[in-house]
């Protein structure tokens with residue numbers, strides 16, 4: 001059986017991160033939700049409202065549809081990833097607010113002790129956000145900021161996007177060769 005992933009896309013900057021992740025999950029069953037914020041940012045950054053993203057997913061849901069199957073603990077999935085994860089969504093998840101499908105699916109991942117990977121994009125970080133991240137980390141979530149490394153000497157935005165997405169795929173347990181591994185090939 002194919003591994004199942006829940007992918008939430010919210011209104012943090014970095015629509016290209018979600019697009020690149022979905023492009024690398026074509027051999028898996030993906031359940032995709034876009035928040036209204038994500039659609040707005042997608043329009044600013046990609047010039048579209050996210051149709052190409054929706055086409056890549058196996059299943060798509062409306063963020064207002066809190067009765068969708070991924071809102072139930074009985075729906076089994078391997079990991080949930082919120083990419084990008086806005087500071088607003090991160091705060092809601094940290095506070096136990098589940099008034100959208102993205103926040104509900106994240107709450108389910110936490111309560112069922114399944115892997116939840118949050119990819120925030122914000123800087124600098126306020127004390128409130130840092131406290132929320134700390135709380136989520138203690139609750140079992142993985143905070144994986146969209147911050148590329150520079151030791152790989154990236155030349156393009158694509159290189160930097162691939163760095164972040166590769167690390168997220170690693171956390172999901174998905175083999176990938178998006179980046180050259182540090183000192184790979186050395187004896």
Ligand SMILES: Cc1cc2nc3c(=O)[nH]c(=O)nc-3n(C[C@H](O)[C@H](O)[C@H](O)COP(=O)(O)O)c2cc1C
Nearest residue numbers: 010011012013035037038044086087088089121122
């Ligand atoms: C162009 C644009 C860029 C944004 N970038 C960020 C960002 O990098 N990080 C963030 O937390 N919010 C960012 N926001 C704000 C969120 O989209 C906003 O707080 C929204 O209400 C989040 O709602 P959601 O989490 O339901 O998508 C951005 C908004 C716009 C319009």
